[in-house]
Amino acid sequence: MQFPLKTALALSTCVLALAAVHHWKPDKGLSPSIYAEAWTVHLHRNPPAGVQPLPAQVAPTAPADLKDPAAPRVHYASSAFLVDDSGALDPLFARLAQLKDGEHVAILHYGDSPTTADLITGDVRALLQQRFGDAGHGYLLVAKPWAWYGHRGVDLTGHGWTISTAVGKMRADTYGLGGASFVGSSGASSRISLKDADQSAMELSFMEQPNGGTVRVSADGQSIATVDTAAETRQPAWKRIPLPAGAKTVDIAAESGQVELFGETFERSQRGILYNSLGLNGASTTVMSRGFNPAIWSAELQHDAPALVIINYGTNESSFGSFVDKQYEGELRTAIQRIRNALPNVSILVMSPMDRGERGGIDEIHTMATIPRIVAIQKRVAADTHCAFFDTFDAMGGDGTMSRWYTSSPHLVSADLIHPTPQGASIIAQIFVKNLMQEYDSYTAHQPGITQDTTQQAKPEQKQVSQP
Incomplete structure (x- = not known):
């Protein structure tokens, strides 16, 4: 069969023309970087990154007024990226510090596509179970709604x-915890x-x-x-x-x-952590504020009795600037209130989205403008509603991070500039756990009868963190 030279030349001319248009008008045409990426896309599954043990945590020095055990706790900043001025995490920390043989502490981590694949959450689970004990795999869906749904070790x-x-229903219906x-x-x-x-x-x-x-x-x-x-x-x-x-x-x-x-x-x-990864592909905060039937979800939350609920959305909302500016805050406040209605005393942590990159020009990657706006809304709402807040965006490097991550070797984010590679996910997990444990160590350092040694003891049968 003769090679279709004329067709190939016509297509090449078309591609070059579209690239030229894009060069002069970045919002039109096609970016040449799209074609460059075709050489780096791998259809096989990348091997997961190993989880590295955290360095020993050092409790920060406390103000003098906290050294009196009878004095009420005055919160002070011990973490650069985790904000908890109201002591929202204290109930979680109390449960962890008093964990006895056979007892479990459940954590629910609601999120979008990285959580769906147990990226970030799988590493967080391994690190927390390494310190407090492995109470099991936790919650799984009955089957895979998407081919990439997964859970570490299963x-x-x-x-x-x-x-x-x-996802996307915008009306209440019957769903399980996940x-x-x-x-x-x-x-x-x-x-x-x-x-x-x-x-x-x-x-x-x-x-x-x-x-x-x-x-x-x-x-x-x-x-x-x-x-x-x-x-x-x-x-x-x-x-x-x-x-x-x-x-x-x-x-x-x-x-x-x-x-x-x-x-x-x-x-x-055995005693330990049940870290439940509850991710839905394409999910946004509206899953919580609108999708769950309030009465059924309340019953499920109460049955699970978590010590911590993590709300980790924002990436999918970032595609809709008008929604972010006009409606997002209300949806987030509603989601928090629904959890509080079911679990009045539970610790709630709002976890910001990662950076999200978008392309401009031939070889430029910059942060999507809506991401910092979402992070600012989340931080303000968390403070207003007495929730803790973890700034994933700043923790990973802030503005322009996805550009740096994508050009690093190995890549820390995939070609869509949204989803982390296993190596990138491991970095996020370790930063999050390090900051969470700094807050925990700050709490236990000022509680009578609790020492750093007793809170870090593992059961004899505690297994080592395994490669996923």
Whole structure:
């Protein structure tokens, strides 16, 4: 077959013309950098970055008036990027400092696409469990709403489910703790493959309802439980199922009738952290402010009883400048209030989005203008509503970071200038945990009967941080 020279020349001329237009008018035409990136895009999955242990934390020097144990705590800044002037994290820190054998401290991290793939959250989980103990994998969705949904240390497959998520709906509906629901009848099933065979129990989350069907749960091919979802009224429900020692696979299958499932939580019997990554691809704050049915979400939050809820949105909102300036603040305040209505005493932390790059000119990458505006709104709202605030944007380097990250070797952000590579995600996680632990050490340093040594003891069976 003869090479289509004329067609190739015509296409090349068209591309060059569009690039020339873009050079003189950056908002039109096509940036040549798009084509340059084609050589660097890899369709295979990059290996995850290893999590490096944090250096020893040093408690900051306290003001004199805090050295009296009877004196009320006066908060002072100990972190460059984590703001908690109201002591919003004190209830979390108290739970961590008093953690006893067999007790779990749950953290819910709501976010968008990086959280969906367990980027950042997977590393945060490993670091916190390294210090306070590994209480298990935590919450997983029943199946993958998107091919890139994932959880560190777990493989998940499923088929036959009708999947619905709270993304973009802008109206309240029935979803589980993770913002998704899975409806299926006989033939619908999922398999969870555990890379570490040390999970002691699984709790299945589902919807009880009239004429609800049954679910069969098996471990390593052997049936271990049948869950009946039929009830007189429609309401969320949970079934805790002990797992056989050494179980490596768990199968969840609709056995009879129609069932509506939400997710499953894997736990270990030892003390430690359950760090639940609750990410939805394309999600924004409206998932919390509008998507969840308030009564059902409230029941789910109360059942999970977290010590901390992290609100980590903003990247997807940044594409809509008018929404950011006119509506975003109200949505964030509503989301916070909904959590407070369900959990009046829970610690809440607003975590800002990362930098987001956009292209201008032939080879220029700059920060999207809406990102600093979102960060400023989040910081102000967090202060007004007595929430803690972590400034991810400034912590990673502030304005222009994605340009530096993309031109670094290896790349720390993908070609879309939004999603971090595993190496970039690990950097964010370590900065976040370091700042959180500085605040924690500041808290424990001024509590009677608590020492740094006792809060950092690990259980003898505590495993090392594993490579994902």
